[in-house]
Amino acid sequence: MSQISYKDAGVDIDAGNSFVDNIKPLVKSTKIPGVLGGIGSFAGAFELPKGFKEPVMLAATDGVGTKLKLAIDSGIHNSVGIDLVAMCVNDLLCNFATPSFFLDYYATGKLDVEVATNVVAGIAEGCKRAECALIGGETAEMPGMYSNDDYDLAGFAVGVAEKSEMDRVSLVRAGHKLIALPSSGLHSNGFSLARKVLFEKMSMKFEDDFNGKPLIETLLEPTKIYVKTFKRLRNEIVAMAHITGGGIVENLPRVLPKNLMAEVKKDSIKILPIFELMSKYIDQEEMFRAFNMGVGMILVVEDANVAKVLQETDGYLIGEIKEGKREVVLV
Missing domain, CATH: 3.30.1330.10 (PurM-like, N-terminal domain)
Structure with a gap:
């Protein structure tokens, strides 16, 4: 046998x-x-x-x-x-x-x-x-x-x-500013939707030119790691929200107390070209729920520390914390 x-x-x-x-x-x-x-x-x-x-x-x-x-x-x-x-x-x-x-x-x-x-x-x-x-x-x-x-x-x-x-939520106050740290691309979220739009709806190929390089390079750009930024500025940061699946609108509320809201100015967000491309076929509300839109991490920072954080990172202001129901309001 x-x-x-x-x-x-x-x-x-x-x-x-x-x-x-x-x-x-x-x-x-x-x-x-x-x-x-x-x-x-x-x-x-x-x-x-x-x-x-x-x-x-x-x-x-x-x-x-x-x-x-x-x-x-x-x-x-x-x-x-x-x-x-x-x-x-x-x-x-x-x-x-x-x-x-x-x-x-x-x-x-x-x-x-x-x-x-x-x-x-x-x-x-x-x-x-x-x-x-x-x-x-x-x-x-x-x-x-x-x-x-x-x-x-x-x-x-x-x-x-x-x-x-550990408890950062209890430290968040009205008047604190929101600083966006840029993402490097899609990071690791929303790819089922991105693949459907880019390859099925738009019939694009991996090798197609996008902003001067093959599309696949943009899509596979690795997720940015924010550890060194955190270590350098932890004393200037009140709270942090990692913008993953659900986007800004679902992740930022995780660092808010019940009586506070986050007002985010849409025009201040530096939206990456890959998201602008897909937005031609996806509703804006859906875009903000599926993708990071160019924001990989949001820092909640006191007024007194904003200048230092902006100086020592590639971050930029996108809004502030205000009184209201725990949610993100895009204005």
Whole structure:
């Protein structure tokens, strides 16, 4: 009777081992103080940072959504890992947590070592931009669950905050100003709608010229990571809102008390060209609910600190906090 191997069933253990060897130097490149040991154990280890009076560990998890479909179809895999890190660490910042370490989960139908290595290279680059360590992850080869070329990503970030600094909502007051930090593009939200408009409605192609470069480059531009800005200006920031799915109108209220509203001047928003292109086919209200519109993070800042924040970032004023029901009003 012929014998059947795991490889016959679609899982290549040797490919998995080769992949681990490939990513060891990538993981090592993200090492920061606090990392204990290396990859290869059953769990990653990170020492709790010193200097906190009441340290609280915060965790955030996210994926990249259907932006992955563009990476897979275009064969460009080295930037979605940055997106994965960004979506997690930017959320941590909103609770005033400094990212410490990151874990990833990579699932595919058939492990392509080169593709997977490129993805993890992006994750490592994202960790370096976020000044956190990649301390572990999991790779799953699951034939029958995914087609051979497809893969999916999930990320998990852990950071540490001072307990007394976590509640930012209670610090927000009427009169505080809203400063927009520009996004680098779509970031990792709204791609199902973007793909439908650009490729189905407009019949555009990856290689079509858009603002002097192929359209696919604009679409795959990685999500901006705001960790260094946060570390530099945390004492001047009252609160932060990460503008992801739901846009400004659904994310900014998350940092507002019940009795305060955010008045945002639409004409002040520096809308990126890719959003202007799609707005020809999408209602404006839907645009503001699906996309970041060029704003990746919004800072709530006291009047006295506005000048410094504007001077030390590429941010700009888009509105202020006023008395009213907890919502965003676009004027």
